Amino acid sequence: MVPEPIRFTLQPAQSVVGPDPQSPVTILGNGFDLVALARGYMRGEQVNDVLQTTALVHEAYMRLVGEDVQWQGRDHFFAIAAGMMRRILVDFARHRRAEKRGGGADPVSLDEARLAADPEWKTEPDLELMALDDALTRLAGVDERKSRIVELRFFGGLTIEETAGVLGVSHATVERDFKMAKAWLSQAMG
Amino acid sequence: MAAPEERWRRLEEIFHRALDLEREERGAYLDAACAGGKELRAEAEAMIGADTGAGERIEGAIHGTFELAAADSDGEERRRIGPYEVLREIGRAA
Numbered sequence: 487m488v489p490e491p492i493r494f495t496l497q498p499a500q501s502v503v504g505p506d507p508q509s510p511v512t513i514l515g516n517g518f519d520l521v522a523l524a525r526g527y528m529r530g531e532q533v534n535d536v537l538q539t540t541a542l543v544h545e546a547y548m549r550l551v552g553e554d555v556q557w558q559g560r561d562h563f564f565a566i567a568a569g570m571m572r573r574i575l576v577d578f579a580r581h582r583r584a585e586k587r588g589g590g591a592d593p594v595s596l597d598e599a600r601l602a603a604d605p606e607w608k609t610e611p612d613l614e615l616m617a618l619d620d621a622l623t624r625l626a627g628v629d630e631r632k633s634r635i636v637e638l639r640f641f642g643g644l645t646i647e648e649t650a651g652v653l654g655v656s657h658a659t660v661e662r663d664f665k666m667a668k669a670w671l672s673q674a675m676g
Numbered sequence: 677m678a679a680p681e682e683r684w685r686r687l688e689e690i691f692h693r694a695l696d697l698e699r700e701e702r703g704a705y706l707d708a709a710c711a712g713g714k715e716l717r718a719e720a721e722a723m724i725g726a727d728t729g730a731g732e733r734i735e736g737a738i739h740g741t742f743e744l745a746a747a748d749s750d751g752e753e754r755r756r757i758g759p760y761e762v763l764r765e766i767g768r769a770a
Contacts, residue, residue, distance in 0.1 A: 574745075575738065575741045575742060575745065578741065578744070578745040579741050582744065610740075611736060611738075611739070611740025611741045611744060612740070612741050612744060614733070614736065614737035614741075615738060615740075615741040617737075618734060618737050618738075628680060628681075628684050629684060636734070640734055640735065640738055665692075665727070666688055666692070666723070668727075668730035668731045668734060669691065669723040669724070669726045669727040669730045670723055671730065671734060672723075672727075672729075672730035672733050672734065673719070673722035673723050673725070673726040675733070
């Protein structure tokens with residue numbers, strides 16, 4: 487059972503309020519809830535440290551607040567927040583790869599050595615995530631709605647129902663688009 | 677050569693229809709539906725092949741990276757969350 491994480495709630499176009507004395511890191515606002523984002527990552531997974539998870543959620547929150555956007559409601563928030571989560575994870579993956587390649591080692595021979603030692607290497611999540619990000623960008627070029635569905639569902643942690651509401655399309659359309667998007671992305675990821 | 681939008685619509689239709697068919701009927705359907713379009717057929721086939729487990733693969737990439745990122749913020753940084761300093765922990769996930 488995963489305990490309720492520390493909550494961050496976005497106050498549209500406002501600065502950070504809090505912390506609330508009852509709960510160490512509570513930011514009260516107008517009902518936009520970043521915990522909904524984190525929930526997507528936690529579903530079915532054991533999360534070993536609420537604080538660390540919360541730190542990432544908080545980073546997303548700070549970026550959102552820093553954007554100085556006038557929120558045009560829930561849809562707008564989810565669309566931007568999901569994209570933000572995607573960027574945070576992609577930034578992290580790129581940074582991690584860059585660090586791994588640091589230290590003056592020849593990246594090509596490093597990759598080859600690693601691959602020889604570990605045939606599963608190419609399926610490391612950060613490499614997969616970078617491939618996913620590239621594929622998603624390409625998908626947006628041919629079918630914007632499908633790429634948004636994937637962002638909202640996977641990076642935003644929204645259900646099919648919520649995604650349909652945000653995009654103003656039917657449940658069936660989301661399911662159909664989502665199915666094709668996943669298969670297309672997976673083959674495009676190589 | 678069909679316009680990209682037209683090609684994408686065809687690919688979408690072919691993908692869904694092929695998946696509705698029995699496995700052994702798919703080859704003949706793709707032959708007919710993609711007549712002459714080698715690239716279209718190859719893409720449709722790759723998507724059909726990737727369909728099973730595609731969601732799990734994508735989720736795995738996201739969850740796995742999320743966990744790497746969460747595990748990365750340890751030591752000193754763990755005591756700070758953005759502008760907040762962690763004075764005490766009120767609970768941890770199992």
